[in-house]
Amino acid sequence: MAAIGVSSSMPLGNDTKKIARFRGFRGLRPTGQSSMVKSAYYVRPISLFGSSTIVRAVSTPVKPEPSDVKRSKVEIFKEKSNFLRYPLNEELQSEAPSINEAATQLIKFHGSYQQTNRDERGVKSYQFMLRTKNPCGRVSNGLYLAMDTLADEFGIGTLRLTTRQTFQLHGVMKKNLKTVMSTIIQNMGSTLGACGDLNRNVLAPAAPYKSKDYLFAQETADNIAALLTPQSGAYYDLWVDGEKAMSAEPPEVVEARNDNSHETNFPDSPEPIYGTQFLPRKFKVAVTVPTDNSVDILTNDVGIVVVSDAHGEPQGFNIYVGGGMGRTHRIKTTFARLGDELGYVPKEDILYVMKAIVVTQRENGRRDERRYSRMKYLIDDWGIDKFRSVVEQYYGKKIEPFKELPEWEFVDYLGWHEQGDGTMFCGLHIDSGRIGGTTKKTLRAIIEKYNLDVRLTPNQNIILTNINRAWRKPISTSLAEAGILDIKYVDPLNVTAMACPALPLCPLAITEAERGIPALLKRVRAIFDKVGLKHYDSVVIRVTGCPNGCARPYMAELGFVGDGPNSYQIWLGGTPNQMSLAKSFKDKVKIHDLEKVLEPLFSYWKMKSLHGESFGDFTNRLGFDQLTEMVDKWDGSLEKVI
Ligand code: HEM
Ligand code: SF4
Missing domain, CATH: 3.30.413.10 (Sulfite Reductase Hemoprotein, domain 1)
Structure with a gap:
């Protein structure tokens, strides 16, 4: 049995004056050690559990001496916090x-x-x-x-x-x-x-x-x-x-x-x-x-x-x-x-x-x-x-082999659907998940009036649930009056796009995401029009203000990851069903230069894609060498580059 001493006291919450402190943290092993962990330690905070300093150890681990174990600052904060209380309280x-x-x-x-x-x-x-x-x-x-x-x-x-x-x-x-x-x-x-x-x-x-x-x-x-x-x-x-x-x-x-x-x-x-x-x-x-x-x-x-x-x-x-x-x-x-x-x-x-x-x-x-x-x-x-x-x-048991699964599909549940219990649900697209102004007032009024429960989707959208059939018409009318569009009238680019909050509140943001995405999507739509892509030829676009990736840009067909003020890394290769990881295609693309990269890519997709081939599958098939060459040689026409 390993024993851990109580070495010092420190201030705690109002009712707690002392806490047992590890002489060195020993409950967890550093990475790189391959053997199965055999131990679990817990030191009781003295004032919460009487004066005992009993230490529980289920078996003896092979561990480096505590002083050798480097730990991040947050680990120390957690250890000293009396289970998330001190010094927050x-x-x-x-x-x-x-x-x-x-x-x-x-x-x-x-x-x-x-x-x-x-x-x-x-x-x-x-x-x-x-x-x-x-x-x-x-x-x-x-x-x-x-x-x-x-x-x-x-x-x-x-x-x-x-x-x-x-x-x-x-x-x-x-x-x-x-x-x-x-x-x-x-x-x-x-x-x-x-x-x-x-x-x-x-x-x-x-x-x-x-x-x-x-x-x-x-x-x-x-x-x-x-x-x-x-x-x-x-x-x-x-x-x-x-x-x-x-x-x-x-x-x-x-x-x-x-x-x-x-x-x-x-x-x-x-x-x-x-x-x-x-x-x-x-x-x-x-x-x-x-x-x-x-x-x-x-x-x-x-x-x-x-x-x-x-x-x-x-x-x-x-x-x-x-x-x-x-x-x-x-x-x-x-x-x-x-x-x-x-x-x-x-x-x-x-x-x-x-x-x-x-x-x-x-x-x-x-x-x-x-x-x-x-x-x-x-x-x-x-x-x-x-x-x-x-x-x-x-x-305590063997894990069995993975069972075969059918193909995955991305589903958004937008629009009106049967719930299967006689009632309906209605999925509403909300740009970047931001509910404010008239949208907020109208949603509140509907949710309050019909006593609806709601569901939030992993794509920053909202679903109104348990809707009696007779309410569908008045609810649709209220939504339309507030400018909350029926899904068939929302630009398909907006439907699948996501952005993280980024500036002005996220401390880690390097550049804009949520505030920048409306203009960005309009520019992509303009490029689509210019190169002759159709309204329904959509691409999954995700934007984040830094590489932490809160809006999952690395799964997008076209991901923008902030890498400087008004500058983005461009990621390509995600697929519409979100089953493929994108790769970084270009660094430090200034926001005002986006067309220089996107116009050749979309022109090429328009001209060279196989029947029904998504932009993500297309960029994966072509490979980055070919795509890079084409973007670099681009002077407004495909003829010179293919
Ligand atoms: C790796 C370090 C990360 C840090 C330090 C971090 C930090 C943050 C911060 C500060 C916010 C709040 C921004 C705001 O609302 O003002 C945020 C939002 C969020 N983060 Fe992260 N994040 C990290 C990675 C991730 C990852 C990898 C994911 C999942 C893919 C994620 C998911 C989210 C979500 C869902 C939000 C809410 C906003 C949204 O829907 O876009 N985070 N994150
Ligand atoms: S991706 Fe970066 S900028 Fe965006 S919310 Fe997450 S941490 Fe903030």
């Missing part, structure tokens, strides 16, 4: 408009980023962005109306729908954070774990279909979200004075969380799965059904697909692991990656295998350098076979 009580560095890291776990308005010069105008967590994008009527009101009263008057089926509320002042958070919680919403080093919002098809496989995918997403929600109560302590207002968890979730038959847990910890250190980095899960790739399945750390029998009865799940978008410019060892096939498990095991995957990453993901902490780097380093064998040890 204290910082929130101060009169200052901002919070300190440690609290800024911790508040992410509570679902908020501290930001400043970068358009404003001089004194920094601190404010907070809040992100909700809505598994499957499900939002009750009450929560939608509450968010709508909060945006007006405490935000910047808009709601932002995100690419992870959640809301973002920008511009909340520190003094209003508690009111906003508690209102969300009282309306049975949550922001807990929407950002930070833990499981983020779990995606699942947003369509409210009543078929068995869709319902099962959504139930599974809910259960995984519940399984991996922080348990220490810090969130409720901070925002609603300890009053937890959530509905009871399904017993199978509680059972799976508490199960420690394969040494996955910190059994006496307030965080049995996460421990003091949570995960090395963000962790993203999506669940879907075969063919429905509305969730960009391969971009997630874990992608789960319901597998049903010939009668449509769900039997189990295929699992992909190791997807992720974020990268850093000019650092080739960082990259966007698609998930690999891990295998198949029977349906009753999904929570156990999820836990085994999470624990594999918790114990082995890098904690020294956050740039390499996502699970995709662990899998890339180990290879899928080794990763699978470690997961199997925590799962």
Whole structure:
């Protein structure tokens, strides 16, 4: 048994004066060690659990001496935070408009980023962005109306729908954070774990279909979200004075969380799965059904697909692991990656295998350098076979071979559809997910009047659900009067396009994305017209203000990734069904020079594509050498270059 001493005390929250501090952090192994992790440590915070300094260790690990283990600053903040409380609680009580560095890291776990308005010069105008967590994008009527009101009263008057089926509320002042958070919680919403080093919002098809496989995918997403929600109560302590207002968890979730038959847990910890250190980095899960790739399945750390029998009865799940978008410019060892096939498990095991995957990453993901902490780097380093064998040890069973799946398709659920229970749903396209002005007023009026629940899609759109047939006409009329176009009148380029928020609030933005995309799409449309492409010849375009890739530009047929002021890296090679990773085609293309690259590419596609060939398939078939030569030689006519 390894023993860890308590070496010092430090200030904590009002009621907590001391915390056990690791002499060196020893619960997790650094990357590169190949043997299966055998240990899990947990040190009890003294004042919370009496004076005991009992240390739990399930077996003796082979580890370097603690002093050799380099850890990032965020790891230290987490370790000292008393499960996400200190010093956030204290910082929130101060009169200052901002919070300190440690609290800024911790508040992410509570679902908020501290930001400043970068358009404003001089004194920094601190404010907070809040992100909700809505598994499957499900939002009750009450929560939608509450968010709508909060945006007006405490935000910047808009709601932002995100690419992870959640809301973002920008511009909340520190003094209003508690009111906003508690209102969300009282309306049975949550922001807990929407950002930070833990499981983020779990995606699942947003369509409210009543078929068995869709319902099962959504139930599974809910259960995984519940399984991996922080348990220490810090969130409720901070925002609603300890009053937890959530509905009871399904017993199978509680059972799976508490199960420690394969040494996955910190059994006496307030965080049995996460421990003091949570995960090395963000962790993203999506669940879907075969063919429905509305969730960009391969971009997630874990992608789960319901597998049903010939009668449509769900039997189990295929699992992909190791997807992720974020990268850093000019650092080739960082990259966007698609998930690999891990295998198949029977349906009753999904929570156990999820836990085994999470624990594999918790114990082995890098904690020294956050740039390499996502699970995709662990899998890339180990290879899928080794990763699978470690997961199997925590799962306690063999993972079966991946089952064959049919072709994937991108689905957006826009327009009017039958739900399958006699009611209808209506998917509405929202440019960059930004709901403001007349659109916001009209949506609120409709949602309020007909008492509708809504769903948010992973493409920044919204679905109105449970619509009685008789309401279709008046709802359509109200939408049309507000200029919310029937999907057949929206430019197909806009329908599939996405942009991240970027400037002015995102601290990491290098250049514009959301504010720039309307003009960019108009220019692409103008090029289409010029080279003779038709209205319906569409291309999936995604824009981000930096290489973190929040709007998944590396899956686009034409991706723009900010790499300087008014300058973008251009990515080509994603496909309409979101199953292929794009590659970087050109760097530092100035925004005013876009036509020089896009006009030859689109002309070439128009002239040389095979019947029905998408732009993504076309650029993949031709290859970058040919495309580059053609762009470089372009002088306004194809004749000279082909
Ligand atoms: C790798 C480092 C990353 C950092 C530091 C980061 C940081 C941020 C920040 C600060 C915002 C808020 C922007 C705003 O609303 O003002 C944001 C938004 C968002 N991020 Fe990231 N991000 C990272 C990577 C990613 C990746 C790889 C994804 C998934 C593909 C992602 C998904 C999102 C989503 C869904 C939003 C909401 C806005 C939207 O829908 O475009 N992030 N991120
Ligand atoms: S991609 Fe970059 S600029 Fe855009 S929201 Fe994410 S971190 Fe900010």
